[in-house]
Amino acid sequence: xxxxxxxxxxxxxxxxxxxxxxxxxxxxxxxxxxxxxxxxxxxxxxxxxxxxxxxxxxxxxxxxxxxxxxxxxxxxxxxxxxxxxxxxxxxxxxxxxxxxxxxxxxxxxxxxxxxxxxxxxxxxxxxxxxxxxxxxxxxxxxxxxxxxxxxxxxx
Ligand code: HEC
Ligand code: HEC
Numbered sequence: 535x536x537x538x539x540x541x542x543x544x545x546x547x548x549x550x551x552x553x554x555x556x557x558x559x560x561x562x563x564x565x566x567x568x569x570x571x572x573x574x575x576x577x578x579x580x581x582x583x584x585x586x587x588x589x590x591x592x593x594x595x596x597x598x599x600x601x602x603x604x605x606x607x608x609x610x611x612x613x614x615x616x617x618x619x620x621x622x623x624x625x626x627x628x629x630x631x632x633x634x635x636x637x638x639x640x641x642x643x644x645x646x647x648x649x650x651x652x653x654x655x656x657x658x659x660x661x662x663x664x665x666x667x668x669x670x671x672x673x674x675x676x677x678x679x680x681x682x683x684x685x686x687x688x689x
Contacts, residue, residue, distance in 0.1 A: 569674060585669035593636070594668070597681035602664035603636075609667055614660055621661040622654065 573579035590607040612620035624633035642658040643651050658664075 585671055587667045587669055595681070596685045597679075598685065599682070605662075605665050605667045607667075609662070614662065619654075619659065619661070625661075626654070 570579045587608050587610070592606060594604045594606050596603055609621075614620065622638075623629055624635040625638050627637050629635075630637035638654065638658070640650075642654055645651060645655050646657060
């Protein structure tokens with residue numbers, strides 16, 4: 535019983551003292567401004583407004599070989615979980631003809647040991663891990679990237 539009381543007292547003391555000590559330590563971050571603004575590490579910065587995803591369009595030119603093509607349509611409420619994968623209801627080999635969507639390529643059936651499966655490989659199941667929708671947003675950091683001309687017509 536004594537031990538328990540000691541433990542509880544220690545826990546309470548820590549919870550009172552620790553946050554104070556932390557905020558003292560981090561008061562001065564040396565003027566560093568990161569992408570999340572000048573907020574201190576322990577502060578919550580205001581979340582950015584959600585970006586508007588562009589309207590449905592035809593496939594977007596690729597910028598380099600092996601680039602996961604960008605998603606040229608909205609994907610709001612497209613669920614991907616253990617029971618269902620909304621993307622595959624249009625993009626699977628079984629359904630692509632009916633939906634008019636591009637079928638997933640051979641690489642999506644390959645395991646990391648190069649074994650060919652007869653269904654989508656688990657490592658390619660979560661489509662939006664690699665394929666993303668587009669918003670008309672300014673780049674966070676300026677850059678002079680140019681796409682491979684052969685693929686994009688040098689746009
Ligand atoms: C209702 C059917 C449908 C659903 C659901 C759907 N797509 Fe599509 N998707 C299409 C169609 C149609 C196209 C355009 C094909 C074309 O015009 O050549 C397309 C195009 C794409 C492309 C561009 C392919 C390329 O070659 O540039 C990608 C990537 C893509 N979809 C990914 C996804 C992902 C990821 C999901 C799930 C989050 C998804 N799609 C859900 C119908 C669908
Ligand atoms: C680990 C990353 C990754 C995941 C996860 C992934 N893809 Fe891809 N996808 C790629 C890459 C890279 C390419 C382009 C090269 C290739 O075909 O492998 C591609 C190509 C495609 C294409 C164009 C195929 C073609 O013939 O031009 C479609 C459509 C597509 N993916 C849909 C999907 C869908 C639907 C899912 C989910 C079931 C998915 N992808 C999951 C990386 C991924």
